[in-house]
Each structure stands twice: as structure tokens, then as C-alpha cells.
Amino acid sequence: MAKMNLLKKKTKTFISLLFIFTLMMLTGCGSAYEPNELSLVQFVGIDRGQENLLEVSFLIAIPQNLAGENSKGGEGSFLVTVSAPTVFQALRLANTFVGRRLSFIHAKGVIFSDIIAKEGLISKLLPTLLQFRETRGTAFVAITEDAPAKLMEKLVPLLEANPSRYMELLTQNYAFTGFISSAQVQDVYNELKILGMDSVVTLINLSPEKLPEGEEKGDYKPGGIYTAGELPKKGGVEIEAIGGAVLKDGKMVATLNGTETMIYNMIRGEFNSSFISLPVPQEEKAVINLEIFYARRPQIKIKLTEQGAVVDLELRFEGNVLGGGTTIDYALSEDRVILEEAVAKSLKREVEKLVAKSQVLGSDILEIGLNARRLVKTVDEWNNLNWDVLFMNSKVNVKVDFKIRRTSTLFKHAPITQK
Amino acid sequence: MNRAMEISKIGEKEAVAYLVTIVIAKVFLTYPAVLVGYVANAAWAVVALSGLMTLFFMYFVVKLVVSFPGKSFPQICEKILGPYLGSFVALLPFLGWLIEESLLMRNFSESMLIVALPETTLSIVMLCFVGACVVAVYLGIESIARASYISFPFTLVAILAITLLSFNAWKPQYLFPLFGKGLFPIVRAGVIRSSDFLELITIYLMPFLFYPYQVRKVGLKAVMVSIVIFLLVVITYTMSFPFPVSQEPYLPLYMMAKGVYLGHFFQRIEAIFLIFWVFAGLLLLSGGFYALCIILSQVLKLPDYKPLILPLAIITFALAFAPPSLPDAVYLSNYGLREWAWFVFYGIPIFLLIVARLRGIDGKNEFTKKEN
Numbered sequence: 104m105a106k107m108n109l110l111k112k113k114t115k116t117f118i119s120l121l122f123i124f125t126l127m128m129l130t131g132c133g134s135a136y137e138p139n140e141l142s143l144v145q146f147v148g149i150d151r152g153q154e155n156l157l158e159v160s161f162l163i164a165i166p167q168n169l170a171g172e173n174s175k176g177g178e179g180s181f182l183v184t185v186s187a188p189t190v191f192q193a194l195r196l197a198n199t200f201v202g203r204r205l206s207f208i209h210a211k212g213v214i215f216s217d218i219i220a221k222e223g224l225i226s227k228l229l230p231t232l233l234q235f236r237e238t239r240g241t242a243f244v245a246i247t248e249d250a251p252a253k254l255m256e257k258l259v260p261l262l263e264a265n266p267s268r269y270m271e272l273l274t275q276n277y278a279f280t281g282f283i284s285s286a287q288v289q290d291v292y293n294e295l296k297i298l299g300m301d302s303v304v305t306l307i308n309l310s311p312e313k314l315p316e317g318e319e320k321g322d323y324k325p326g327g328i329y330t331a332g333e334l335p336k337k338g339g340v341e342i343e344a345i346g347g348a349v350l351k352d353g354k355m356v357a358t359l360n361g362t363e364t365m366i367y368n369m370i371r372g373e374f375n376s377s378f379i380s381l382p383v384p385q386e387e388k389a390v391i392n393l394e395i396f397y398a399r400r401p402q403i404k405i406k407l408t409e410q411g412a413v414v415d416l417e418l419r420f421e422g423n424v425l426g427g428g429t430t431i432d433y434a435l436s437e438d439r440v441i442l443e444e445a446v447a448k449s450l451k452r453e454v455e456k457l458v459a460k461s462q463v464l465g466s467d468i469l470e471i472g473l474n475a476r477r478l479v480k481t482v483d484e485w486n487n488l489n490w491d492v493l494f495m496n497s498k499v500n501v502k503v504d505f506k507i508r509r510t511s512t513l514f515k516h517a518p519i520t521q522k
Numbered sequence: 523m524n525r526a527m528e529i530s531k532i533g534e535k536e537a538v539a540y541l542v543t544i545v546i547a548k549v550f551l552t553y554p555a556v557l558v559g560y561v562a563n564a565a566w567a568v569v570a571l572s573g574l575m576t577l578f579f580m581y582f583v584v585k586l587v588v589s590f591p592g593k594s595f596p597q598i599c600e601k602i603l604g605p606y607l608g609s610f611v612a613l614l615p616f617l618g619w620l621i622e623e624s625l626l627m628r629n630f631s632e633s634m635l636i637v638a639l640p641e642t643t644l645s646i647v648m649l650c651f652v653g654a655c656v657v658a659v660y661l662g663i664e665s666i667a668r669a670s671y672i673s674f675p676f677t678l679v680a681i682l683a684i685t686l687l688s689f690n691a692w693k694p695q696y697l698f699p700l701f702g703k704g705l706f707p708i709v710r711a712g713v714i715r716s717s718d719f720l721e722l723i724t725i726y727l728m729p730f731l732f733y734p735y736q737v738r739k740v741g742l743k744a745v746m747v748s749i750v751i752f753l754l755v756v757i758t759y760t761m762s763f764p765f766p767v768s769q770e771p772y773l774p775l776y777m778m779a780k781g782v783y784l785g786h787f788f789q790r791i792e793a794i795f796l797i798f799w800v801f802a803g804l805l806l807l808s809g810g811f812y813a814l815c816i817i818l819s820q821v822l823k824l825p826d827y828k829p830l831i832l833p834l835a836i837i838t839f840a841l842a843f844a845p846p847s848l849p850d851a852v853y854l855s856n857y858g859l860r861e862w863a864w865f866v867f868y869g870i871p872i873f874l875l876i877v878a879r880l881r882g883i884d885g886k887n888e889f890t891k892k893e894n
Contacts, residue, residue: 118660121653236636241783271786289691289781297764476698482562482765485699 138166142203145180145267146258147190148251149228150216154186157219159193160252161185161205162266169265179264184252190232207237211267212274213288214255214307217248217348217355226295226353233292240289243274245305246348246355248332254309257341273344274305278375281365282327282345285373295353299472299490303347303367306358308332310343323382323390327362351466359457366450366457369418370469372401380427384445385438389428393446395420398506403474405497412497414471418454422446423509432516439507451503458499467494532667534736540670540809541744543677544721546751547806550799551629553718553752554759554774556856560711562765564702565756571712573749576719579868580741583722586871587729587737589884595727596820602878609821611870615727616817618863620834622720623810624841625855627651630803632848633773638796645843651807652839658808659815659831663731666808673801680798681751683791684779685758691781692761702765717864719748721806726871727813772852775799811838 148160161183168178183201187193194205213232215225232238247254260269277283283305294302308331315335330346347364349357359367368374376396383389398419406413424433424442433439461468472490479485510516532540557565590598595615600608631647639647658666701708725732725741732740759774762781771777776799779792812827814834819827845851878884 114660118657121657124653236640240777240781241789268786293764293767296767300764470695473693473695476695477700479699480701481699481704482702483704 136204136206140203141206141208142201143209144205144207145210146212146214146255146270147207147210147232148184148214148216148247148255149190149219150251151218151222152186156188157190157193158184158186158250158252159190160255161193161197162255162258163201163205164209164265164267180258180266182252182255190228191235207235209267210238210242211270212243212245214245214247214251216251217246220246220348220350220355223352223354225291225350225355229288229292229295229353233288238288240287240292242288243270243305244286244288244291245274245307245344247307247309249309254307254342257309260340269340276344277305277368277373279377280361281368281374281377282361283364284347284367291350294350298486299467299475299494300470301352301466301468302350303359303364303468304350305344306331306346306348307342307344310334310336310341312337312341323388325362325380326378327365328360330358330360349461349464349466349468351464356464356466357460362453363457363460366453367468369397369450370401370403370416370454370457372470378425379446381445381449383427383429383431384441385431386429391427391429391433391442392425393422393507394425394511395422395446395505397421398504403471405471405475405478407478407493410498412475412493414497414499415502416454416458416471416499417502417504418450419504420446420450421506421508423511424507425511426513426516430516430518433507434510434513434515443505443507447503447505450505451501454501454503455499458501462495462497462499465491465495467491471497471499531733532664532731534733534740536664536667536671537732537736537740538743538747539674540667540805541722541724541740542747542751543670543674543802544724544806544809545719545744545748546677546681547802548718549681549752549755550773550775550795550802551626551633552772552774552852552856554756555769555771557711557715557756558760558765559769560703560715561707562702562769563697563699563760564708565760565768566697566753567702567708568711568715569749569752569756571708572715572718573745573752575713575716575864576722576745577742579716579864579872580722580725580745582868582871582875583726584738584741586875587726587732588734589875589878590729591734592730594730594820595817598726598729598874602874602881602883611874612817612821615723615867615870616814616821618859618866619727619810619814619817620838621841622855622859622863623807623814624838624844625851625859626803626810627807627838628842628845628851629848629855630800630807631842632851633776634800636772636848637776637792648839648842651804652835654804655808655811656831656835658804659812660828663728663809663812666805666812667731670805670809673798673805677798677802678751680794681755681775684775684782684795685754687782687784687791688758688762688778690783691763691778692758693764694761696761696764696768697757714861714864716868717860718752719745720860720863720867721810723867724809724813728816772848811835814838 143164144161145164146162150158152158162180163183164180183197185193185196187196197205233240258266260266263269277285284303286302286304291302291304294300314337331343334343334345345361347359348355349359365377374397376394378392378394380390380392383391398421402417404415431438433442472494475490476485479488557568561568596612599612603611627648631644631651634647635642635644722744725737759778760768762778776792776795779795782791783789815827815830818830845854
């Protein structure tokens with residue numbers, strides 16, 4: 104009996120010791136880094152190198168300047184640029200002068216130069232970045248026609264100290280402007296690898312910070328005609344994120360302006376809402392503003408005929424009249440129908456233009472191929488379909504419907520009296 | 523009679539929770555990506571088909587256990603095949619299970635290195651797993667089963683959270699072409715991947731755990747719940763990552779967890795993943811390790827399994843280092859072993875039942891007679 108008790112006691116001691124040992128080992132001693140031992144990279148910029156293959160820039164957070172009420176824009180981060188053969192070598196080389204170990208665990212975005220993008224290097228650099236355990240697929244991807252280092256230098260937010268937070272908010276603005284793409288690292292990676300889908304990534308350029316001078320009177324131009332770097336503006340952060348870069352097999356082949364990017368978002372089902380304006384159909388030189396939303400998710404139906412693929416693309420929107428340079432009462436059904444038709448016609452024209460552009464580029468950025476996968480039963484059948492050629496020669500029938508559902512806060516619009 | 527057989531019995535709920543936990547623990551590893559590798563977008567069909575195949579095999583597993591109530595697996599083998607051939611057949615699942623256990627231990631430990639402890643030595647992580655398993659096996663199967671029962675709702679919620687919260691990344695079009703690589707690959711994979719439910723052979727390897735009248739119900743429930751969970755994971759995974767990207771990762775569910783982004787304040791939920799992943803892994807490894815000890819002790823006719831714990835822990839630990847790299851371990855576990863394991867592990871009860879019928883052996887009547 105005493106022997107048994109001794110054995111039990113020994114077993115208990117052994118298990119207790121083992122438990123303590125396990126707890127100690129599980130604290131991750133071999134891989135633990137205190138926050139003050141890490142340099143948190145917020146953005147990675149990749150450009151063609153002159154001294155080596157690449158010029159890689161890292162915008163690194165200065166955590167102590169990001170917290171607190173007195174933190175100011177521009178003080179929250181610093182930029183380093185290294186000439187290196189690969190991104191990981193750049194990380195390594197950067198740590199020859201940055202004391203804390205560089206880490207991607209909080210990296211919010213990757214910005215490629217257009218030179219890199221046009222050479223098709225995105226298809227080589229993006230997969231290796233995503234393969235790294237620290238990189239997140241939810242980081243945004245952007246292309247700049249300026250040097251990424253120069254662009255990142257100007258990422259000095261005014262409303263928040265943290266460039267990372269600023270960029271997170273800026274890249275989410277597609278939800279209410281439609282002017283940029285929502286493409287993230289994982290999306291672009293997926294689209295690089297599957298047949299029948301290509302990407303559009305956000306275009307971010309330096310702003311010339313210049314407004315036209317002189318006495319000339321401007322004509323009406325829709326807000327979305329600009330691409331990044333062309334927008335006449337002054338003040339604020341000295342960058343512009345508007346428009347997109349079209350990728351075909353990982354190579355940048357064209358750019359889209361703001362309106363085209365909005366239409367791209369609309370067709371792919373990634374549109375949320377946006378203000379649009381257009382000339383008033385019943386009045387010369389007057390402009391009307393509307394806020395538009397999806398009435399229904401986009402419907403893409405594809406048929407294969409002997410003549411090729413026939414695509415029926417149906418978009419349905421509804422909107423809210425916000426008024427403008429007219430007092431026409433759009434609450435009344437007669438004028439409302441005229442405006443509805445004008446909006447639908449305008450959107451249909453833009454959709455047709457973008458479809459034609461993507462067909463000419465041979466880049467299926469509109470996910471038509473993704474929907475065409477229903478037409479076949481097996482992957483082999485899909486691969487043998489030669490979708491790229493079918494898409495370029497397909498007939499796309501566009502149908503756009505728009506209905507006014509609200510007139511904002513006004514039930515009626517009384518005319519302005521001529522006194 | 524072996525001491526473990528005398529004292530160990532688990533209730534229906536614990537049994538179902540334990541069996542489901544050890545079956546579904548592989549969703550935290552490469553399982554969904556492996557299925558995609560076989561049939562591309564049609565991985566869901568493989569789950570459904572392999573589930574049905576498992577139900578078919580379970581009929582024989584349950585029949586064997588019910589036909590020989592109160593007998594251990596080695597005793598059943600010896601009764602039907604005689605002492606020498608019986609012991610040999612009883613050792614077959616032991617050897618397969620030992621290799622599987624070692625590869626699982628390697629995979630779980632290596633995965634820890636990928637996602638959380640990149641600079642920690644592999645042997646340290648494996649020692650932690652082995653240590654925890656040894657403690658759990660000392661405590662016995664009731665403790666492991668109860669831990670499964672208690673943790674099961676949490677594991678389920680974690681899987682649901684990861685799969686459903688990734689809805690932002692879902693594109694139902696990724697499920698097409700609906701038949702993936704074609705009907706023949708689906709049928710082939712459906713049959714051989716029935717080995718993904720292989721952990722259910724616990725029912726005939728350790729029949730003494732279950733009350734005979736519950737075995738049928740426990741087996742059926744465990745298969746059905748596992749199928750539902752597998753389907754949920756595989757369908758949401760296929761909608762989140764298109765083929766061929768979906769066949770690439772080591773840890774598909776971890777990738778899904780990493781992709782969850784519901785605004786500034788709700789992201790980086792892979793930390794939750796890590797906790798339940800390790801816990802489910804430990805339950806699977808402990809359960810498997812317990813089975814190893816029990817089978818060997820019964821084949822060797824030892825009165826207790828506990829003296830075998832440390833030697834078997836050392837053997838498992840050593841075997842886990844046999845594959846030279848993680849890709850080798852993943853390949854061996856998912857293709858090298860599981861592609862033929864279904865044939866052996868599910869074939870044994872069918873073989874035993876056929877021989878028993880031919881030799882006119884009826885364990886139930888004999889048992890009843892003795893009882894009377």
C-alpha cells in the first residue's frame with residue numbers, strides 16, 4: 104500500500120514537472136520578439152533598380168509617434184530605400200542600418216512602379232511576397248507611374264498620424280467613389296493563376312498640386328475623366344488615388360480613368376454607391392447630381408453559339424436625386440422617366456466602352472470568364488475552350504436599367520422666382 | 523483482461539464528440555487542399571462520396587464489434603484466425619497507425635513552425651506535443667474523451683467562425699466547372715479518400731470503449747457530423763480560393779482565417795485558429811497514441827498499457843523525423859499512406875467477418891452461452 108502511494112506521489116510529481124516544463128516551452132521562446140524589437144513595415148514600394156535588380160522602399164512605423172493626442176502627420180513613419188536583388192534581400196540589407204528587425208506583420212500595401220508592372224514582374228514578385236508567412240493577402244496592391252520611393256515620401260496624412268490608417272481608409276473609399284479598385288494581394292495572386300480573369304489595381308500617383316491659371320471658363324466634364332496625377336487639385340496629401348492599371352497575364356497593359364474604374368467595379372459587383380452627375384436632358388448647360396446604388400447584383404449570362412460567345416450583361420441601379428443647376432421637379436413621373444432614361448443611357452454607353460476596351464486589350468477584367476465557367480463541366484473542357492480568344496470576339500449585349508427611388512430631402516421643387 | 527478494458531467506457535455524447543474531433547482535426551492541416559489536388563473544384567463531391575463509402579464500411583465495422591461483444595480487437599482476430607495469424611492481423615492496423623501518428627505529429631509540429639514559431643527548433647515543438655500526449659494517455663481515454671466533449675463546441679464555433687466570416691472572399695463561381703477534373707477522378711478520389719474518416723476504426727480497435735447497444739448510433743452520428751463539417755470547410759474554402767490556387771497551401775483553414783477582414787477592428791482572427799488547431803491536434807494525437815498503447819498491450823497480452831507509453835512515445839518521436847522535409851511528410855501522410863490505408867483498415871473487418879462466416883464462428887452465441 105505504502106509502495107503504491109509512493110508510486111502515485113512520484114507520478115503526480117512527474118506530471119506536475121512535465122506540465123510546468125511544457126508551459127515554459129510553449130511561451131515561444133525561440134520565436135518571440137517584443138514589439139520594441141521590431142520595425143513594423145507599413146508599405147513596401149518596389150521599383151526597377153539601377154545598382155541592382157530592384158530598388159525596394161519600406162515605410163516603417165515609429166510607434167511612439169503614432170500614439171497620443173499630440174501625434175502629427177509625417178512624424179509617424181520614416182522611409183528607407185535599398186538596392187537589392189530581391190525583396191527579402193532588401194529586408195536583410197535594411198537591417199544593416201535599421202536597428203530593429205524589419206517585419207511585414209503590419210504591412211498594409213505593396214506599391215509597384217509602372218516600369219516593373221509593364222515588364223510583368225508583378226507575376227514574379229507578388230507570389231513570393233504572399234508565400235512569406237508575415238504577408239497578409241488582405242494588403243492592398245497599387246501601381247504608380249512615379250517612383251514608389253517618391254510617392255511613399257509624400258504619404259504624409261494630415262488627419263491621422265498613422266500612414267497605415269490613412270491608406271487603409273483611402274483604399275476603402277472605392278465603396279463610395281468607385282474610382283479605385285478594391286484589389287488586394289490575394290485577389291491579384293488568384294487572378295494571375297486562373298484562366299479567364301485579369302486584374303485592375305489602383306493607380307496612385309504624385310499630385311502636381313496645381314490648378315489651371317487664367318481667365319478661361321471651364322466646360323462640363325464628368326468627375327471621373329481623370330486618372331491619378333491628372334486631377335487638378337491643390338492642398339491635402341500630395342498624392343492622388345484615382346483610376347486603375349489593367350493587368351493582362353501579370354503585365355500592365357493599360358490604365359483606366361475614374362469613370363472606367365467605377366464601371367469596372369459595377370460590372371464585377373464590387374460597387375457600393377457613388378455620386379454621379381450628368382447634363383440635364385431637358386435643360387441646356389445644367390447639371391444634375393444623383394446618388395446611385397445597385398437595385399440588383401449584376402447579371403452576366405453567357406451562351407456559346409456557332410458564331411462564338413454571346414454575353415448578356417444586365418445592370419440594374421436605383422438612385423436618389425440630389426438636384427443641381429435645375430429646378431425641374433423629378434418627383435413628378437414625367438420628368439423622372441426622362442432622367443432615368445438619360446442616366447441608363449449614359450451608363451450603358453460607358454459600360455459598352457469599357458467592354459470594348461477590355462476586348463481590345465484581351466484582358467478579361469470584368470469577370471465574364473469567371474461566369475463562363477458554368478458553361479463547362481470539367482476543368483479540361485474549360486482549358487480547351489480557349490476563353491481568351493472567345494472573350495475577345497464575343498458579342499456583349501448590355502442592358503442598363505435605372506430607377507429614381509428618392510429625391511433626397513425634398514418632396515417638391517418650387518421654381519426660383521425671377522425678381 | 524486488460525485493465526483499460528475493465529474500466530474504460532465512454533457515453534454516447536463523449537464517444538461522438540471524441541470520434542468527430544479526431545476525424546475532423548485534419549481540416550486544420552492540408553486536407554482541403556489535398557482534395558482539391560485530386561479533383562479541382564469538385565472537392566465537395568469527394569467529401570460526399572467518401573462519406574457514403576465510409577458509411578458502407580462502417581456497416582462491417584459495427585457488425586464485427588456487435589458480433590463479438592466484450593472482446594478486444596486482438597481477441598477477435600485470434601478467435602477467428604488463430605493465435606499466430608490473428609496476432610499478425612491485429613498488428614497490421616497498429617503499424618499503419620504508428621506511421622500515421624508519427625506523420626501527424628510531424629505535420630502539426632511543422633505547421634506550428636510555419637505560422638507561429640518559425641525560429642523554434644522542431645524537436646522542441648514536437649517534445650511539447652509528445653509530452654502533452656504522454657500526460658493525456660496516462661490519464662486515460664475517459665479524460666481524452668471528456669476533453670473532446672468539452673472542447674467540441676468551441677472547436678465547432680472556431681471552424682464556423684473561420685469559414686463563415688471569410689464570406690467577403692467568397693465567389694460562388696469558383697465552384698465551377700462543377701465536376702472539376704471529371705467523373706472518374708471524383709469516383710476514384712471518393713473511394714480512396716474514405717481513408718479521411720479512418721480514425722473511426724477506433725470503434726473496432728477499441729470496442730471496449732463503447733456500450734454495444736450504442737455502437738451503431740455512435741458510428742452513424744460520427745460519420746454524419748464529420749461529413750457536414752468537412753463539406754462546410756471544403757465548400758467555403760473552394761469559394762474563397764480558386765483552383766489551382768486552392769491546392770497550394772499547407773494550411774488552407776489558416777489561410778482563410780488570415781483573409782478574414784471585417785473592418786479595422788475585426789481582423790487577424792488566426793490567433794483563435796491557432797488555439798483550437800493545437801487543441802484539436804493534441805486530442806487527435808493523444809487518442810491515436812492511446813490506441814497504439816492499447817493495441818500493443820492487448821497483442822502482447824499485458825495486464826496494463828502504461829508501461830508501453832514511454833517506449834512508444836520515443837518510437838513515435840523518432841519515426842516523425844524520418845521524412846526529410848515537411849513536403850515529404852505531407853506527401854507521405856496524405857498520399858503515401860492514406861491512398862492505400864482505406865483498403866487495409868476497412869478491409870480487415872470485412873475479411874474477419876467473411877472468415878468468421880466461413881468457419882462458422884459466432885462470437886455472440888459463444889458470449890451468450892458463457893454469460894448464461
